Amino acid sequence: MVGAATVVVLAGSRLVPTVSPLVVALLLGALVAPVLARAASARGGARLRATGPGIAWTSRVVLRAGVVLLGFGLSVPEVLALGWRGLVVVTTTLAVTFAGTVALGRVLRVPRVAALLVATGFSVCGAAAISAMQGVVAGRPRTPAQARADDEALAASLALVTLYGTLAIAVLPALASVLGLGDDRTGLWIGASVQEVAQVVTAAGAVSDPALATATVAKLARVALLAPLVAVAGAVVVRAARRATAGGAYVPVAGRARGTGDATRATGVVTRATGAAPRVAPVPWFVVGFVAAVALRSLGVVPAPLLAALATATTVAFAAAMFALGLGVDVPRLLRTGRRSLALGALSALLVTTTALAGVLLLA
Template sequence: MTRLPGLLLCAAATVALLALAPLTPAVSPLVLALVLGAAVGTAAGAAGRRSLAAGRRWAAFAPGTAVVARRVLRIGIVLLGLRLSVPDVLALGWRGLVVMAGTLAVTFAGTLLLGRRLGTTRDESLLVATGFAVCGAAAVSAMTGVLERGRPRETPHERAERDRALRDAVAAALALVTAYGTLAIVALPPLARLLGLDDAQAGLWIGASVQEVAQVVAAAGAVSTTALATATVAKLARVVLLAPLVAGVGTVLGRRDARAAGPRDGDAGARRPAPVPLFVAGFLAAVAVRSLGVLPEPVLAAADTVTTVLFVAAMFALGLGVDVPRLLRTGRRTLLLGGLAALLTIVTGLVLVLLLG
């Protein structure tokens, strides 16, 4: 089946969204892309339930949109590394780095524990935990790269069922980081003033607690330029921790799946997948290149623009997988988990800022 219809749909949506972005400066184009994709996906899902022919017509877009949702997003994540410089991150000082690492660790571990108590699946818990602990959609995509790899002795039917469940979990996690991150834009600036935080403390708290970079910029910019500068660097410090987190989870899950499958003939020489997806390694390489300072500013500016375009296209494609009625029927526990994860990261970040910031 050709990929062209889906690719053209994502391209048209991206052009329209980027053209409309100046009219809505308070809302990230990534958020708009996800919302538009979810609206189209929900409408298409409703049409497909009413008419088999409509469902088949919509299915023609799937091969192209799948390429955008997976490969294009991963290219964007690699280029995201060019926004990060290790010296800039180290400029936070040890206190700021402890706030970032501590908030991430508590949020990730705490969300996994809460997910177990609420009865959400392993994939749902890991995706929500990663999205809220690190950097929203990019983190969800990186963890998806680990979860979507095949398991030993998995039948084609089991793989198809797991892929469908994983798509639902990804859609839910993306919707949650978008929704709760948007609420944080409204809530955190006045809370920072109410709590008496100075601008640097407010920026550090926002950078440690809010998911998407665009959401961090919007929230911290409402406080002051000082808060914005601190929050941006703090947020990028969290992004740097994405690669070791994904690598660690990939290693643990790989070993668990191998033990669960047990030994079988031919396993001794079988090739095992690397615990770190290739695009995560590419992200780290891009961080290293940026840290060396070998790229001129025009190249970095162009890469930043391309990154935004790729992320907008990918967010729209990911949003197409959201069917709101189905999500509301099956994702209530996940919705609660997202709210608890958001509260956990905000409270943890605040406590650490007050202690160390």
């Protein structure tokens, strides 16, 4: 089922290249979920329960493998070619956007995980960054209700980077022309602020080839910062999980609820922790793998044909994992509770755009 859905998503995504296949896959999973639930109810649910472990494995292991593969698309020398001024603009924009979005989430009373995912998507690289951070938040002990809330937060954050990133495609090139920015500064602004890679390419490509080249490198610099950001978030999750365990918080017994179809979610069994620290790595293994992949790409030891195949494999892995996660999304509930997240996305888009522009005007 997941394989067939992935093929459909990848084929359909070519029709709308500015929309991430990850978003399409998650949406498709959310639309299919009610149909599967009705079918399971009518037939006793035996077949659906049999596919549950495979769906859980896809949403957990395949997602993390996709993050590792993402590293093969990043080369350190290419990032350094941006120059120190460009790197300062990118780094400052990312830090301000991430911290500001998390703070705004508290003000708007957006759930903590939802704010974290939105902050990651808008500050780093859209759907791929959100997927990487999802791997961190899904690794903590969760009740079934928390797992469902996390899946809905994932869906909301992916929708937001798609919505506001698409708006940026039309708005930023026009504003750059009004402000009289040159090609290089326009490319840096777009690369440092627009969410998805496809959106960056579309927006900067509409300006000029030099703007596209600069925007692409700036985007790569943002992707390079994904590993340290996720590693820090992982350390915070570990500390929070240990505090919760020491305080006797409820944690799953049948296995951590790491994705749709997980055994814990199926049974709904939870118990009070005994005080033992949860087994959550401070630095997730997929972040280590991401860094190793970047190192191999930077050393030039991976042949070009293999890099092309790995790029395709990355998209396939992410799309499959997003479809599996989408099967756990409650669309009606998401629509009822999504207004605050929508406001947070708007403020985050404004923050990343204005911070990057200020940096470009001051330094570039």
